[in-house]
Each structure stands twice: as structure tokens, then as C-alpha cells.
Amino acid sequence: xxxxxxxxxxxxxxxxxxxxxxxxxxxxxxxxxxxxxxxxxxxxxxxxxxxxxxxxxxxxxxxxxxxxxxxxxxxxxxxxxxxxxxxxxxxxxxxxxxxxxxxxxxxxxxxxxxxxxxxxxxxxxxxxxxxxxxxxxxxxxxxxxxxxxxxxxxxxxxxxxxxxxxxxxxxxxxxxxxxxxxxxxxxxxxxxxxxxxxxxxxxxxxxxxxxxx
Numbered sequence: 001x002x003x004x005x006x007x008x009x010x011x012x013x014x015x016x017x018x019x020x021x022x023x024x025x026x027x028x029x030x031x032x033x034x035x036x037x038x039x040x041x042x043x044x045x046x047x048x049x050x051x052x053x054x055x056x057x058x059x060x061x062x063x064x065x066x067x068x069x070x071x072x073x074x075x076x077x078x079x080x081x082x083x084x085x086x087x088x089x090x091x092x093x094x095x096x097x098x099x100x101x102x103x104x105x106x107x108x109x110x111x112x113x114x115x116x117x118x119x120x121x122x123x124x125x126x127x128x129x130x131x132x133x134x135x136x137x138x139x140x141x142x143x144x145x146x147x148x149x150x151x152x153x154x155x156x157x158x159x160x161x162x163x164x165x166x167x168x169x170x171x172x173x174x175x176x177x178x179x180x181x182x183x184x185x186x187x188x189x190x191x192x193x194x195x196x197x198x199x200x201x202x203x204x205x206x207x208x209x210x211x212x213x
């Protein structure tokens with residue numbers, strides 16, 4: 001079975017993704033409500049709602065369980081030098097996380113970037129640590145906040161209302177200055193970039209910030 005990668009218009013590389021929210025257990029608080037950062041999730045809006053965009057993400061939710069999935073992923077990444085895990089979704093299952101670790105370890109020529117909220121669950125601590133120990137992998141722990149809250153971690157990310165809200169500890173994503181594209185920037189893949197701050201974008205997030213302000 002063919003590996004189904006996706007290509008977000010912003011990104012300089014492909015990604016492997018799942019359906020947003022349904023595979024994001026860390027997007028919810030104990031009471032079942034969404035954390036602020038997920039209330040305006042871009043992956044639940046726009047083109048992400050189209051059947052042809054949703055289909056491969058739904059297929060991937062079953063495909064990773066195949067015995068040959070790791071080797072197929074390694075082969076698929078043969079000609080890539082940068083890769084992003086999840087432009088939508090998250091590594092919702094510990095077995096998936098361990099398979100991802102295998103792929104990362106077997107593709108040292110690829111720089112892997114994994115944004116995740118699964119650090120909130122203790123059982124993922126070990127595999128995240130093993131991923132981060134690989135020289136070609138950057139696991140960026142995502143904050144739940146939208147006002148620049150910085151969480152503990154070797155490399156993290158947060159959302160800020162505007163670039164003016166950034167602190168000296170943050171590296172601001174400048175995709176907003178390039179029509180939403182990464183361009184030549186690779187800060188998210190850089191272990192020396194400790195905190196990436198993403199200025200809020202999208203109508204839902206802007207509306208949420210106006211309410212929360």
C-alpha cells in the first residue's frame with residue numbers, strides 16, 4: 001500500500017498527517033473542552049474540510065498499523081531532506097510513536113520536525129526523549145496557550161497574538177511576512193531554536209483572541 005503524504009502550501013517539504021482533533025487527545029482538557037490553542041485549529045477549516053483532503057488522513061489512521069509501514073516510510077523519504085510530522089493530527093497512540101521513532105532512526109539524512117502535545121501524557125515521555133536524542137530530530141512541545149505561554153522543554157512552541165507580543169526568549173515565525181510560507185527559514189527544525197512563537201492567524205483564532213483579550 002502506498003504511503004500517503006501531504007504537502008501544505010506553506011511548507012518546504014511533505015508531511016504525514018492524520019485527521020485533526022479526532023487524533024489529538026491532548027487537545028482537550030479534563031472536562032472535554034478544547035484548549036485555547038486548538039479552538040481555532042486551522043486544520044478544521046478551509047481546504048481541510050474537503051473530502052479529497054480528509055481522505056488520506058483517514059486512511060493513514062489505519063495504514064500505520066501495517067507490518068511494513070516503517071520500511072515503506074523509510075523508502076518514501078529516500079529523496080527528502082526535511083520532513084514534518086503532522087500538519088494536522090498528532091501521534092495519538094504509543095505504538096504509532098514507537099514506529100515513528102524507528103522511521104526517524106532509519107532516515108538519518110532527513111531532518112524530522114515533530115510538533116506535539118502528547119508530552120502531556122507520561123507514557124510518551126520515554127519515546128519523546130529517545131526521539132529528541134537523535135541528531136536529526138527536533139520534537140517541539142506545543143503550548144496550549146495563545147498569549148505566549150512558554151512551557152518547560154528542551155524545544156517548544158507557543159502562539160502569540162501578534163509579533164509585538166514576542167519576548168527575547170522567542171524566535172518569531174515570519175511566515176506571515178511571506179504570504180504564509182516558510183521560504184528559506186528552517187527554525188522549526190533547528191535544535192538551537194528553543195522557543196518558536198507563531199503569530200495567531202485565521203479568523204477563528206483572531207476571534208478567539210478578541211474575546212479572550
